[in-house]
Amino acid sequence: MTIAYWCVLAGCLLPLVAIGFAKFLSSDSDPKNYDNNAPRNYLAKLTGNGQRALWAEKNTLESLPLFIAAVIIAHQTGVEQVTLDILAISFVGFRLLYIYLYISDKATLRSMSWGAALTCCIAMFVLAV
Numbered sequence: 001m002t003i004a005y006w007c008v009l010a011g012c013l014l015p016l017v018a019i020g021f022a023k024f025l026s027s028d029s030d031p032k033n034y035d036n037n038a039p040r041n042y043l044a045k046l047t048g049n050g051q052r053a054l055w056a057e058k059n060t061l062e063s064l065p066l067f068i069a070a071v072i073i074a075h076q077t078g079v080e081q082v083t084l085d086i087l088a089i090s091f092v093g094f095r096l097l098y099i100y101l102y103i104s105d106k107a108t109l110r111s112m113s114w115g116a117a118l119t120c121c122i123a124m125f126v127l128a129v
Contacts (some may be wrong), residue, residue, distance in 0.1 A: 028047050
């Protein structure tokens with residue numbers, strides 16, 4: 001299995017980082033009051049960095065289809081493996097940075113990280129042509 005494919009797995013696990021922070025580590029979370037029978041009710045009450053972590057989780061989930069498709073298509077069309085691996089690693093790194101910046105309430109830097117991750121996906125498609 002290639003590094004880029006491993007990055008697909010890593011990308012799919014990234015939302016767990018954000019939601020884990022929201023549920024258990026944010027400044028307004030209260031793990032004692034977490035109700036696994038109604039987790040969305042608990043999450044809906046979060047504010048501050050917990051709420052931003054929840055939003056980061058949702059956006060990260062939204063970014064996955066494009067990334068997964070880009071990696072698979074780039075593989076199938078024979079994009080140079082080293083280049084593909086670098087772009088896939090970069091995507092995961094930018095998305096991890098995105099989560100951190102979102103939780104930290106650094107909107108401009110967060111948007112730049114989002115754009116950089118999107119650029120990695122677009123580059124994979126362009127190279128696949």
